[in-house]
Amino acid sequence: MSETIDTNDLGEKIVRVLKTIYDPEIPVDIYELGLIYDVFVNEDYDVKILMTLTSPNCPVAESLPEEIREKVKSLDAVNDVEMELTFDPPWSQDLMSEEAKLELGML
Template identity: 65%
Template sequence: MTDKGKLEQEIIAVLKTCYDPEIPVDIWELGLIYDLRVDDEGNAYIKMTLTSPNCPVAESLPIEVKEKVKKVKGVKDVYLDLVWEPPWSMDKMSEEAKLELGFL
């Protein structure tokens, strides 16, 4: 049995090391992660999107996310679902991201 809350926080810390190369803000603060769950066996389920389907990292960013999260101690496997609905918008960004990008 894993401490799911602690594991989720460690996964979030790793997600904050992944960046959309066009925007100097990590994918967590950008709001690209729609859902993150960890089950009792330590499997991580991540639902994410990209800023647009034409994003230049559409193929590489989900792979980077999956590989980095797999390295978190206690994570057994990572199931990543790349979705386009609902579409990403700037409303999904954290206050920190909006401030960093000069939107506040």
């Protein structure tokens, strides 16, 4: 019998990885910045990440999703990673966590 992996536990590991990736223009990780809208893990350990950027003209529009995909896919339990970029709803500072706002001196 193969080892069963808890998808909730895997989701937490994915979030930990996401918190190591920073927006190059803002010194806050992409998760706390509110760029990650959702993370889905299915029973085959395929991951889908729904994310946005701070603006449609973001200079890392090509490279940031690929960096995220590669880092999440490096987790042993992850089979595959699909990235979906959306601008609906558009990113705003309201999506930032309290931690991010504090880091940026907005509180």
